[in-house]
Amino acid sequence: MPGTDPKAPRPPSALSRRRVLLGALPVAALLAVGCGRQALGDESGTRRLALVYNGPQGCADCAPAVAALLRKAPRPFEVKYVGPGTGSPLTAETLAEAQLYVQPGGGADLDRTWRDLRGSAQLMRDWVRAGGSYLGLCFGGYLAGRDPGFGLLPGDTYGYAGSPGSTVPDDRDTVLEVSWRGESRHMYFQDGPAFRLDAGADATVLATYGNGAAAVVVAPYGKGRVGVSGPHPEADESWYEDEGLTNPDGVRFDLAYELIDTTTRRP
Template identity: 50%
Template sequence: MRAGRGAAALALAAVVLAASACGAAPSGGGPDGAARAGRAPRADAGGGAAPDPQGRPLALVYRGPAACEGCPEAAHDLLEHDGFAVRYIGPEEEVRFGPDALSGAALYVQPGGTNGQEVSTAWHLLQQDPGFSPELVRAYVRGGGHYLGLCMGGYLAGHDPGYGLLPGDSGQYISSGGATVTDEQDHLVDVSWRGQPQRMYFQDGPYFDLEGPGAQVLARYTNDRAAAAIAPYGSGRVAVSGPHPEAPAEWYRDYGLSDESPAGLALGGDLVHTLLGTAPKS
């Protein structure tokens, strides 16, 4: 588990015995990203975020104890690069969960979780937020909204525990047959993205088993499990990725990996704009 995460999360992780961990937040990811993000006018508890004065589509990125340090900021930078106005939502943020919190948002993002954190722990921590409920997110997507789940957020798009947004479920890639990565350390993982070989930053991310009409697999691991996919949910859509397309260059550097961040940024843009049905920023 990342240094700096609170004692409550450590205690919970010690007692919760559930499925896989996810997320990779190397040192140095958080504070710089937070400083770049700026602050929007504070919303009332449960109120929606203020519209962007430049008219950009609004993305709300969860930042709180169920996310790793640096993961929300990395998602922020990916989305800002692709033309979104980005606000953070969480118990200590300018926008907080409540009945109308997601109104006006084009996208809700559930980012990666802390190293070593169980999926059930992250789910429990989310539900400790006094304004949060899973049905808020489900109703938002069902009504035409968009969900982006990155690593832990991909696990949580599945079921038991999770939002139940996928027409199928998520599972732990490193435990799947034929996996090329078999431990919880930080690695590059080989995938085929739209038929083209790519290497992506990976730390114990999920695969996805999807069934039903409308599901689209953008990337597969070498064992043919889905690594990134998009699926309908009600009138909305859900995008999930096991690897981290949002990983900045310092994540690769911190773990001695070759820097694939420019390619990852492009893949993340492809995932987001396919989700929303919009043209990527040129």
């Protein structure tokens, strides 16, 4: 586990219904795959497919919130839940049909979860490198990093709460202000990551926290793309109501749609 260095990467701490430990992707079910034309676009006008992890240890409302966004997006997706208990294991055949894979929030122990996922790391990298898109929200953002993680980012992650200059002292659910492409916006937040990018990294920082740390990032990975967010752009009204929170901007999903579109768009 990480020490007391506030700049060291650390897992999100416990416990809310969106912090319940994520279940593991079945290692044997992940195979190296490529992505052809069907996976990379919708030139034929057919609806694109997004796989959303919804294993038994994920929180009850994390995957459904993302699924709702994807179905209602300006360029909508067909959504399929994958993972243990869904009836749809994550397989090479499933991935080959999809453009987007989403790892929602809902985790509590990064190191413990990674023990279950590390056997899949190279397989996931192969799929994204071949043209797939990975979207990681909060805990899924941590899992896109390294030490531990899939290693999909040109850099790594660390916990924003309690880091130098952070406006959030601990792991409470809160609403924080970010700068999204230079505009002040407010987002739901619960112990999500910040992103420390390598010098000269090829990455687009869509949003920064109040201390200037990267909060939302999209970066290429081979022929694919990786989009990650520390805050929760997918949070709907119920998330705010359950925690007695108010978003000064109102509950809007334009930031979520921009992140999804930027993550799945190809040059």
